[in-house]
Amino acid sequence: MTERDWDALGRQVTQWIKEAGAQLRASLSTPLEISEKSAHNDLVTNMDRHIEKFLIGKIRAAYPEDRIVSEEGFGDGAVDTKGVLWLLDPIDGTLNFVMQKRFFAVSIGIYEEGEGRAAFIYDVMADELFHCICGRGAYQNTKKLAALTSVTIEDSLIDLSATWLKPNRLIHEEIMTEIVKRCSGTRAYGAASLELAYVAAGYLDAYFTMRLSPWDYGAGLILLREVGGSYSRAEGQPLNILSKTSVLAARPGLHHFIAEHVCKQVQGGRFIRELDGGHNH
Amino acid sequence: MTERDWDALGRQVTQWIKEAGAQLRASLSTPLEISEKSAHNDLVTNMDRHIEKFLIGKIRAAYPEDRIVSEEGFGDGAVDTKGVLWLLDPIDGTLNFVMQKRFFAVSIGIYEEGEGRAAFIYDVMADELFHCICGRGAYQNTKKLAALTSVTIEDSLIDLSATWLKPNRLIHEEIMTEIVKRCSGTRAYGAASLELAYVAAGYLDAYFTMRLSPWDYGAGLILLREVGGSYSRAEGQPLNILSKTSVLAARPGLHHFIAEHVCKQVQGGRFIRELDGGHNH
Incomplete structure (x- = not known):
């Protein structure tokens, strides 16, 4: 296995996730198709499925050997953490997406042999991307996040x-x-x-x-x-x-x-x- | 008492509240002075006091006969609802202001003889102003808010x-x-x-x-x-x-x-x- 170019991957995923965000923003002006999954407040929309397929298509084309575990089930599923594994939620906060039309995110976490390597969480309506390539610092858009310090329970x-x-x-x-x-x-x-x-x-x-x-x-x-x-x-x-x-x-x-x-x-x-x-x- | 020009008031208050917002945003790059009021999580900062004084100065100059009830106590207080009464919170969500540096608001409600006449709630960091002059519709920035429809408890x-x-x-x-x-x-x-x-x-x-x-x-x-x-x-x-x-x-x-x-x-x-x-x- 050759070492992956994680910086290049970071640029790719950022582009894909912003494209997904643009599609989600555009979808808010047309009626959603909403159905219930396990419970009354466990919803899925046509857009959850559409965005998941869109992102999986991009990932498979660029990284055909990787496996994908995703909310709506169009990924591979996985029983172990071997190789590179993508954990993908096309719309995290579907209830917010449906009811508030904001405060939802596209979430992509990438693990290699069970270890975190890169993360992307995109608040679509705020246009705010939290992201990191592990070992190089975490960012909120272009702002580097500070290392966390301690706090008492009373101040938390x-x-x-x-x-x-x-x-x-x-x-x-x-x-x-x-x-x-x-x-x-x-x-x-x-x-x-x-x-x-x-x-x-x-x-x-x-x-x-x-x-x-x-x-x-x-x-x-x-x-x-x-x-x-x-x-x-x-x-x-x-x-x-x-x-x-x-x-x-x-x-x-x-x-x-x-x-x-x-x-x-x-x-x-x-x-x-x-x-x-x-x-x- | 002559009838007040509420549209003119709306334009004034919008300008004042945006100026207050600009001061609050600028303040986030300098250290806050924070003290506790009634409890550990009941905080007041120098900026709560500063913004309250700033807004009260504007209100008093433009509407000297009105009374002001405000969080930090620089207003008049009030024991009845006669005349025009301003209910003012310079920073609503002070804990968010201090800890998150976002998700706080400047809030101004104006009552006349106990009846609501105008409202302004400004989410400073999102630059989102909720506002209304009563009888003319409510707005989120320039978007008119729809009349609320009913919902079941299960869907809420x-x-x-x-x-x-x-x-x-x-x-x-x-x-x-x-x-x-x-x-x-x-x-x-x-x-x-x-x-x-x-x-x-x-x-x-x-x-x-x-x-x-x-x-x-x-x-x-x-x-x-x-x-x-x-x-x-x-x-x-x-x-x-x-x-x-x-x-x-x-x-x-x-x-x-x-x-x-x-x-x-x-x-x-x-x-x-x-x-x-x-x-x-």
């Missing part, structure tokens, strides 16, 4: 959906109570890739969810690591990039603090359930 | 801070559980004036909070009413524009649905507490 803004604070199947609703009460404030934007990019950019100090798929977090975790952020499952275990999993992503010290808090809650008898069945309680 | 996006879903002094933490579980999703942006503007613009279907001050909601409620939205206290009672109060703002049918839900919960024995002491349980 935490992104957390209300779903996890009310009775649900995946986490006891009291586990996060102390975190919510002690932090400066909570936010919820409804587009995981952007929420992870916001942690990387320092707009948020932590992001917590019990249910995320590889295409949702693939790029965000790469971006976060590039600026010194930490991530894991809710209780601090390493995260398998091919799993539907909980994700705790944060500034380094805060990550440890929250993971330790969740662990103690679970040791005290409160449940957490991972969708892939791993590490259950 | 609801803005609600996590604060109200965990034990707190103002609302029993279970009151909103069913609403959170039935709706399509929840969001939380941390800047009330913008969250109300988002309901008016159809980006959100409802906004709910137990604690808001006149300068936070003054402009947003005017904008919302202009597009046919409804608002009240949490249980549906009329809201006094000089009170710290709960606020439920939503599309018309959804507003009734949520207010009725809250009422039933309170009738069932769960508590709600208004900060001004009105309508306690």
Whole structure:
């Protein structure tokens, strides 16, 4: 295997993702075809499918040996992390796309032998691209993101959906109570890739969810690591990039603090359930 | 009293608020002076004070007989709604201003004899001005906002801070559980004036909070009413524009649905507490 020219790849993907963005912006002036997937609020539109096919076409033409794991299923799927793997979400935040016509993103994370190599998260309506080639710094458009410093729980803004604070199947609703009460404030934007990019950019100090798929977090975790952020499952275990999993992503010290808090809650008898069945309680 | 030229006022306020925005953007490249007010996450900066004084200077010079109620206290205060009253927040979303350097707004609502007459909410970093002169339509920059149509709870996006879903002094933490579980999703942006503007613009279907001050909601409620939205206290009672109060703002049918839900919960024995002491349980 010859070493890949990651800079060239970065230029290509940036062009593709901006083209996808232009198509998405243009689509907002015509009616969408919307259908439900697993649940009432799990939507897919004709544009999710169209953009996924468009990007997969570009990737396959340029990198025919790579594999692609994508939300709408036009990729290859993958059971292991061998070779170069693209984790692709054509529209992250589909509910925002449909209902708000903004605050959604195209997300592309690229791994090689399981290690993050490049990430691209494009907030289409804000024309804001978070991106990195690993080892060369992370960027918000042309602005280089600073390395993340530590913060206390009291000074932190935490992104957390209300779903996890009310009775649900995946986490006891009291586990996060102390975190919510002690932090400066909570936010919820409804587009995981952007929420992870916001942690990387320092707009948020932590992001917590019990249910995320590889295409949702693939790029965000790469971006976060590039600026010194930490991530894991809710209780601090390493995260398998091919799993539907909980994700705790944060500034380094805060990550440890929250993971330790969740662990103690679970040791005290409160449940957490991972969708892939791993590490259950 | 001669009839005021509201169009001329609209042009003036738009110019003032854009000037304030330019000063705020410029301030982001210099260190802020930050101090705490009532609590760790209740911040005020030198820029809150500076922008408030700047805008009050403009208002007093142009409309010397009007009264001003403003967050940092350089206005007149007011014990009644006689004459023309300006509700002014120089920086709504101060925590976002300090921590994110975006997603904050300058908010100005103008009432005459207690009736909304004009509203201006300026998202400084997005350069997005939500505004209306009552009776002439509401606008997002130059785009006219559509009249709000109805939506079911299942199809709705609801803005609600996590604060109200965990034990707190103002609302029993279970009151909103069913609403959170039935709706399509929840969001939380941390800047009330913008969250109300988002309901008016159809980006959100409802906004709910137990604690808001006149300068936070003054402009947003005017904008919302202009597009046919409804608002009240949490249980549906009329809201006094000089009170710290709960606020439920939503599309018309959804507003009734949520207010009725809250009422039933309170009738069932769960508590709600208004900060001004009105309508306690």
